[in-house]
Amino acid sequence: MENYSDIETIDYLIGRYLSGGCSASESEQLITWINTSDENRRYFTQYKFIWLKSGVENVKFSGNKWERLLIRIEQNENKSSQRDKDKIRRIFRLSGYAALILLLLGMVSLYFYFSKSQNTGKQLTENVINVPYGSKLLLTLPDNSKVWINSGSRLVYDNKFGIDNRNIRILGEAYFDVAKNPDLPFVVHAGEIDIRALGTAFNVKAYPEDHKVEATLVHGSIEVKKQGERKQILLKPREKVTIINSELKQFSIEDEKLEPLKKIETKGVKETVKKLKEEVTIDKKINIEKETAWKDGKLIFESEPLESLSKAIMRKYDVTIEFSNIKLKNYKFSGTFRDMPLEQLLDAMKFSAPIDYEIKEKRILIMDKLK
Amino acid sequence: MGISNKEIVDGLKAGKTEMLRDLFGQFNGLLVAYAKDTVKNPLLAEDFVQDAFCTLWESRQKLNPELPVQSYLYRVVHSRCVDFLRKQQAQANYSQFSQIRFNELTSTHQYFDHLIISQITAKEANDKFLDSIRELPEQTREIFQLSRNSELTNPEIAEKFGISVKSVEYHITKALQFLRKAMEDFF
Structure with missing residues (x-):
């Protein structure tokens, strides 16, 4: 503690420095003192340790932060294992009916899985297209309809698509340009909402964290209705229907690879949202360019x-x-x-x-x- | 703590997340406090520390059982802080204070590392520390805790208590002096 005859003086300087009360020149003076000897260095560091330790939040264990750490570790691990798995999945029958064009950087995983229908035990192959955050995808479906899939979205259709049915399930946002086929209606399922089209172009936005489903019609016509209900809304071009508080469940797929799509937190809100009343609104004269701008980046x-x-x-x-x-x-x-x-x-x-x-x-x- | 560093390292290598969880419970707070004090940005500070735990977990197979894991964590956080201050100095928002903090950080690094490794982070030391805070004179304790836990500035505390800034600084210094003395055996 050389140069300071009075220990009180240096303690006071340290106390003021740590609590942010020192001017720049006083701080510099202190640093010089610290660097004068190892003893000084040790002395100051002890004070700093005490200062920091007393600033540690009193909460014994913050579960929240621990969870966040686990998620981060998981994501990092996924990133490295994703590459290997994607390679294997790509080898699946991509050929024939689905042509993929990768628009942006990032990985899009397309894969098939088998789910046994509980009633019949019959096997059904479903195609799952997962577009992660930061990516976008243009896909030609087996019936020649085109679909632009926005970031953080998932699209599912089965192997009878284009033959027996034209049913698609979506979570997230997509723009559909539907090929004409009067015999097979094209139906997009977004949570409990069905959007039925013949030959038309429309945008569907149904991210679970938004708690709503939006459908905007560009041209042609579409019918929007809730599953199990008869009442339907017929949209005209440039109209948008918004169903607020519509429930959007994650698809029940036991593949944890689909996990990253849940990244935007929905926790906490979910419970209360369930009890809220659904609200349906229709907007006319929608700015189509704005609604579908995402597909052009x-x-x-x-x-x-x-x-x-x-x-x-x-x-x-x-x-x-x-x-x-x-x-x-x-x-x-x-x-x-x-x-x-x-x-x-x-x-x-x-x-x-x-x-x-x-x-x-x-x-x-x-x-x-x-x- | 009954558990040796080698046991912790072995546990981590075996993929035991409980081991990481214990470390997180024990050191997250102190490390965040360290980073926060340096970068003056709570979000960034937490990020650095989460980064350190992530890196520890990812490189668990390569851990040296001779090096205390908490020191590994601390060193990652320290180097993130140093990088940050260096970057800040290179940019336009260079401030004299970031230069000062940088100097302080580098000159205390070694001894801080030593403290992190020592038994001062063990349970007995922790209990002693909490007891000592309780032993502080009432007003000193109130002012000190307000400064440390509510992140009020000294002038703000002064206003709240209707006393001068100088007296606030006096109480804070008194509290630090008392606590450092109380913990002397552990240093």
Whole structure:
């Protein structure tokens, strides 16, 4: 403790330094003192240890954080094993009826699995197309219909598709351009909602974390109805039907490879949502370009709250977004983004909205712009 | 702690997540506090620490049973913090304080590593620490805990208690002095 005759003085300086009360020059003075001898170094470090230890949250064990760590470890492990498994799956009968075009980076897994129908015991092969976050896919179905599948979506159809039926189950978002076939109706199942089409083009958005199903008709006509109900809604071009609080169950597939799609947290909200009443609204004169912009890699927002806007970004770029201030979630933003790197997009937003951001790998923190 | 480092390493190698969970319970808080104090960003701090646990788990087969696992964790967090400060200095938002924190971090690193390894993180030390906090004079304890747990700044605390900033700093220093003395046997 040389140079300081009074131990109280250095303790006081340390106390002030640790609690943020020192000016830059005082801090520098302290660092110089620390570096004067090993003894000083040890002395200060003990103080720092005490300071940090007393700042540890009193909660004995934070289960939440532990769970998050487990998820992270799992995701990392999946990433490395995914590559091997995908190779094997690709060798499956891709040939013949499904032509794939990979639009963006990222891996899309297409695979087949067998599920035994409990009643008949008959085997049914289903094709599962999984499009992860950060990817997008254009697929030609066996009946020559085209489907653009958005990030974080899953599409399932069986091996009788195009022969006995044209049924598709979807979780997430897709744009369908349906080939004409008056004998076989084309039916998209989104949770409990059925969308029936003949020859037409429409967009379906049914992400489980949104708790709603949206169908927008581009041309032709579609019927929208709830399973088991007779009442149906007939949509005209440029109309959009939104069914809020519609239940969207994850498909019951026992393949844990499908897990990553649940990444956007739905926990906690689910229970209350179940009890909420379904609300059906129809919007006319919809801006079709905006609704289907995603398939061309564009994001269009018209006074969209940052919260829902961030979901679109999370899916497109495979990142997670958090807000430092809850109020920011409601800030309404308008703008059009063509395919561009994430940072460029965030910089553009930062320019016109009162926000700032920080990126750490795949996590983004949106915060108030500093004055 | 009855369990040796070799047992922990063997457990991790055998894929026992309980072992990782115990380590997480014991060191997550302290490591987050360390990173938070350095980068002044709670989100980033937690990320660094989660990263460290992930890396530990992923490289478990390569662990050296001679090196205490907590030291491994600490070193990962430390190097993330140092990288962060270095980057910050290279950027436009260079601040004198980040330079100071950087200097402080590098000069205390070795001894901090030693503390993390020592029995100061063991259960007895922990109990002693919590008991000692309870022994602090009431006002000193209140002010100290407010500073450490509610993340209020010294002027904010001063206003709350209707005292001067100087007195707040005095109470904080008193508390630190008392606690350091109480823990002397463990250092």
